[in-house]
Amino acid sequence: MVQKAKILLVDDRPENLLALEAILSALDQTLVRASSGEEALKALLTDDFAVILLDVQMPGMDGFETAAHIKRRERTRDIPIIFLTAINHGPHHTFRGYAAGAVDYISKPFDPWVLRAKVSVFVDLYMKNVQLREQAGLLRRELEGGRPPAHGERGSRGLLPELSARLAAVEEQAEALSKELEDSSMSAAVATAAHLERKLTGLRRALDALEPGADAPARAESSQG
Template sequence: MPHKANILLVDDRDENLTALEAILTSLDQNLVRANSGEAALKALLEGDFAVILLDVMMPGMDGFETAAHIKQREKTKDIPIIFLTGAGIDRHQVFRGYASRAIDYLTKPFDPWVLRSKVEVFVDLHHTKQRLRDQSRMLQRDLNPESGATAGSVAGQLSRRTAEINANLGLLRDRIVTEERESDQKTIEAVRDLDRSVARLTTLVEAIHGPE
């Protein structure tokens, strides 16, 4: 069973953070609070996060500036960001958001079901990436000449695990379509990237295992 993912909630108002926690608690993941951009950057140094929910309007360092810092760091640049913004966002703000490479926007007051569903997709992507990293580490370890493992036994384990990941990716693709996320292009691209990673892993496994 995968480890719980960390989800970073960033808002300068405690009542907003409490509301986000109430919406997302059913996902059974680790919800981490930050009440400023500075606090968010500090939290990101201390852990690995699946997704960031980031309020746009905050005193001091606002959401866009915080996102820019996040995307400049090698460790955090690929973490998806969902901006939470008030009604009446103007074109300049939209441009700043895309310049910060945010994944998505939600305008307050937002639909709790929509927010929870979007976050759940990114949590699932995060868990899938974790499994791929685990497969890579296992392959490197078991192919070490000192491990004593045979190529056939390693390939057999990897084949089963790769099949599990492919099945999970299939379910994730189905959810993106059935829950009407066709317009969420960056999410679709992230799934395609994972597809390519799994395909490379599958090819490597087949090369190790050899013809039947």
């Protein structure tokens, strides 16, 4: 079963949450509601999210305060935050949003197609990172070596072709995503995609060092990196 990304929707008004769910349902991901900043922080304690859509104006803890708490936590500080606001804000208001850690700022009423496209980019990046972690786990098992395969497992050399094929698929998807973002104004997404490509390059080098015929020094160097 393909894992779905979780998207956190934070707004104190139920009708706004319902509208967001209607817009984002086409992405076929898991949508999680939070009606306050406190509720959002509680959800972030246990679940991993691809992106957070955060309303600015909320009673009690507003969007700026909520974002500040999110960015202070090591577990959640790298989650992209898109601020949603009905305020006719000026440059100072916008700067405050970006200073709080937002990757984008969208005014209500917003274009559903634009919002869905922006969220889709971060979902794609999140899924690529999940796949990359899975490949890194398989590669780590190869690098550890020395353990006989358990019942139902394939041997070390049988796993390498599968790992290489999976990594090639992620590399192809990451390259396509980077090309889509070349002319994008979403600097945070572009930076994340570039970081993903660097990690893919390092993983590919380590995998190549495990292929039959790779010399010992190269293998040792890759395992240390």
